[in-house]
Amino acid sequence: MSSIIYHSSIYNFLRFVNWHKTEKTVLDCGAGGQSPPLGLFYSLGYKTAGIDISDDMMNYAKQFEEQNNFDLNIIKADMREIPFEDESFGNVFSYNTIFHMNRKDIAKALSEMKRVLKKDGLMYVNFIYIDDNTGNNYGEEREPGEFWSTIEGEEVLHVGFREKEANELLDDMEILYEEKKEFSIKYPNGFESTQAYCEYVCKKI
Numbered sequence: 001m002s003s004i005i006y007h008s009s010i011y012n013f014l015r016f017v018n019w020h021k022t023e024k025t026v027l028d029c030g031a032g033g034q035s036p037p038l039g040l041f042y043s044l045g046y047k048t049a050g051i052d053i054s055d056d057m058m059n060y061a062k063q064f065e066e067q068n069n070f071d072l073n074i075i076k077a078d079m080r081e082i083p084f085e086d087e088s089f090g091n092v093f094s095y096n097t098i099f100h101m102n103r104k105d106i107a108k109a110l111s112e113m114k115r116v117l118k119k120d121g122l123m124y125v126n127f128i129y130i131d132d133n134t135g136n137n138y139g140e141e142r143e144p145g146e147f148w149s150t151i152e153g154e155e156v157l158h159v160g161f162r163e164k165e166a167n168e169l170l171d172d173m174e175i176l177y178e179e180k181k182e183f184s185i186k187y188p189n190g191f192e193s194t195q196a197y198c199e200y201v202c203k204k205i
Contacts, residue, residue, distance in 0.1 A: 013124040023090025029079040030097025032057025050074035093124035130160035132196040173202035
């Protein structure tokens, strides 16, 4: 198996999972892509499941599974209607996904993530902030904080949150970790951006 590098946010969530000794089952909402975070959990013996609404992202994940001999159990589904029973997983997460839907659907998706999470289980989610200056490059602002742009021929939504706004959606959980991250990136093509987002690790109570 080739060396796989996952985002530091996933390792941080795993740290909390290990601390709290949750059941070794995990669901990723938005699980597709070229390096699915579920691969880390799978390699550590977790029973994994994932959902994604994008055929392209699922195809990337399938290639990843074949290259690494993983079976991550990723299916096509919508995180606003997660096709699993109540309290099915010890851990649930969504990385860089939930802000691609409007605020009403974000609330619905979070409700579904909480529903399938076991009592005392852990949930990770992140939100971009409205002061993330990449928002200026996300396209047309059709509703306050909701930016639409066209990426590879498809319309994509980015929703920016005000600071602490997301806490209102998580007030029925115990917030174990909350961190705003802001940093600047200069890309090889000369483009520079300052990114701002907040990460949460929460416990179902």
